[in-house]
Amino acid sequence: MFFRRTVIGDRGYDSNRIRRSLVERNITGCIPSRKSRKSKPSYNWHLYKKRHLIENMFAKLKRLATCCDQIRLVRPAASPGTLVSIMNPLTSPPESG
Structure with missing residues (x-):
């Protein structure tokens, strides 16, 4: 191809x-x-208009990296479950115990 x-x-x-x-x-x-x-x-023109998809992907990656940095600053020993619950707002956060 x-x-x-x-x-x-x-x-x-x-x-x-x-x-x-x-x-x-x-x-x-x-x-x-x-x-x-x-x-x-x-x-x-049609290909140029699809350029926003690439820009949106980088914006989401940047937002995720910022979110992960904030978790690391607030709670250095954050569990992977905490990160999943932040990424997916439909799930409830894991119980701390």
Whole structure:
């Protein structure tokens, strides 16, 4: 199976230098052009719209890491059950005993 290498970037990565570098490496760029750009290169709009899924995944990982750091600061010997109950709000916290 053949996979095409693609870079999905936001408008901040729209420069001739970056686009030239991608072409030299046979990488497809999915970067919308800045509003002030006179020549607007085409890009895959549907693929660009799926970019938010990747951003959401990193946001969730960052939130989880922050949550784990706070647990470590408050209760250094937190049990794995405590972490599961924080990650899944439908479960009740484990009984301490």
